Amino acid sequence: MADETFALHQLVARDRRYPIEAYFFVRDALSYAADSMELSNQYRHETEVYESAEEHHLTGQQLCEAIREFALNQFGLMARIVLKNWGIVSTSCFGDIVYNMIEIGLMKKSDQDRRSHFNDVYEFEPAFDEQFEICSSLVKRRV
Template sequence: MKALQFEQAVESIIKRDKRFDPLAYLFLKEALDFTLKRAADGNDGESRHVTGTELCLGFRDLAVQQFGPMAGTLMTEWGLRETSNIGEIVFHLIEEQMFGKQDSDTMDDFEAVYDFEDAFVVPFQPKRKRERELVR
């Protein structure tokens, strides 16, 4: 996929739906590449389709790896509040023919895969604060 085509697709999406920052789309593309590589590594080097759940987990892992404690702040800045938002971005990109889709792929695949607070904020809180929150 050519970078210019992808950027034009994102511009087209943003014109009709401004909920998510363009950087969220670019990061999602990186997260897809990251997740596809991880899937291939676990499949004797053979590429394969990844599920919505796998993509959400790859998205989380890459965000924490790249952005550390700033991941939660960036997600908020980009308009992302839950994993279903990742699915919305994916389906926007499918509509623009930037991503492929299998007949079995649905928005439900992205529902409540994990909580953004637990994924992007809690791991970076001081240990005592995490322990107090677990007691509640």
């Protein structure tokens, strides 16, 4: 973890477009995707797990969707504002972050992956504002 943090600090010093929090957020969104978007189920057979979550592969589009869901879960209606505060204004920015992390060895890509797979996956305003739903199971009911 210390090596990862050090590598990210060096990366942010070299490429100042996004703060280190944005990199940690994208990394955490990748873990979220493996845990919650049924990606781990495709690698399970009964009770045996054949691969760890770190070995699962996501397309750029899948990762963008996972980031959207994770951001809404973490920040609610403030998601787009938090991302904008970090300089993230489009899904292309996610691609910048992912490919920077690939460059320093903190993420991996397949031969089929392209940086362009992150371009124009969705528009931020409708994806974060119009599609936001308050889940009744998360809201405390008043008696």
